[in-house]
Amino acid sequence: MNPAPVRRIVAACGLIALVPIALRLYHGVLTPLEAAGRGVTVLVAVLLLTRLAGWGLLRVLDAVERHEDGRRKELAAELLKDGRGIQETGS
Numbered sequence: 858m859n860p861a862p863v864r865r866i867v868a869a870c871g872l873i874a875l876v877p878i879a880l881r882l883y884h885g886v887l888t889p890l891e892a893a894g895r896g897v898t899v900l901v902a903v904l905l906l907t908r909l910a911g912w913g914l915l916r917v918l919d920a921v922e923r924h925e926d927g928r929r930k931e932l933a934a935e936l937l938k939d940g941r942g943i944q945e946t947g948s
Contacts, residue, residue, distance in 0.1 A: 867910055870906075875899055
């Protein structure tokens, strides 16, 4: 699994988080320096969340994949034990 979709979602949330900063800057409540500081804070938060979300998603998907592989091996062993393995059909 590629973590790109997670990165896109977090990046979109980061852009949404910049909207209030832009509005306050537009209305003169924030100075450009304060807005830049808050923007950098949002950027760092988005980068950290992207890394954490991608890492967590990959760990969960890896665990699920390992569980499925183990279950497949169990089923194959059970079928072979019962003598119901893959049977070839004659033409």
